Structure formats: C-alpha cells, structure tokens
Amino acid sequence: MSSNLNDTLVEKTVTYTLEMNGKFYLIENVPARINPETEEQFFSPSTVERLQQIIYDQQEPIRIVETPVYNFAA
Known part of the structure; x- marks a missing residue:
C-alpha cells in the first residue's frame, strides 16, 4: 500500500x-x-512569488539580526 506524499x-x-x-x-x-x-x-507557487517580491523589492525589514561567521577550515 503506497501512501500519498501530500497526506x-x-x-x-x-x-x-x-x-x-x-x-x-x-x-x-x-x-x-x-x-x-x-x-x-x-x-506553494504564490508563496515563492511573495518571497521573491520581498527580497527583490528590498522591503523595509522588521528588524536586523547580527550573525556570527565561522571558518570551518580553521
């Protein structure tokens, strides 16, 4: 019995x-x-469209987060 991925x-x-x-x-x-x-x-396709619109339109962010960066080959 195979199950449907959407289920x-x-x-x-x-x-x-x-x-x-x-x-x-x-x-x-x-x-x-x-x-x-x-x-x-x-x-969903509409969600992907909205994600692209937010990034490409450079909308005002709700906040800025500082992120540490590490080098794996240290």
Missing part, C-alpha cells in the same frame, strides 16, 4: 533563509508544508 505533509510556518550577493535574508512566518520525517519544506 503526510504538515502545514506549518517556517523561517525562510536565503543568501544573495553576500547578504543573508531571513523571512519569518512563511507558510509551508513540511515532511515530518525528512523536514523537507514545500512552498
């Missing part, structure tokens, strides 16, 4: 992260469907 996905909100042109972007409260076994995230 196992759980609706949640996540923090989406993106690195672009040497800058990191965090977008909170993004609706996603999550595979509970693998934690893989799936986004």
Whole structure:
C-alpha cells in the first residue's frame, strides 16, 4: 500500500533563509508544508512569488539580526 506524499505533509510556518550577493535574508512566518520525517519544506507557487517580491523589492525589514561567521577550515 503506497501512501500519498501530500497526506503526510504538515502545514506549518517556517523561517525562510536565503543568501544573495553576500547578504543573508531571513523571512519569518512563511507558510509551508513540511515532511515530518525528512523536514523537507514545500512552498506553494504564490508563496515563492511573495518571497521573491520581498527580497527583490528590498522591503523595509522588521528588524536586523547580527550573525556570527565561522571558518570551518580553521
């Protein structure tokens, strides 16, 4: 008996992260469907469109987060 992947996905909100042109972007409260076994995230086409709009339009962020950076080959 095979199970449908959509039956196992759980609706949640996540923090989406993106690195672009040497800058990191965090977008909170993004609706996603999550595979509970693998934690893989799936986004609807309209959500992906909105994510791109937020980043490319350089909208005013709600806050700025300072992030430490480490070198793995230290």
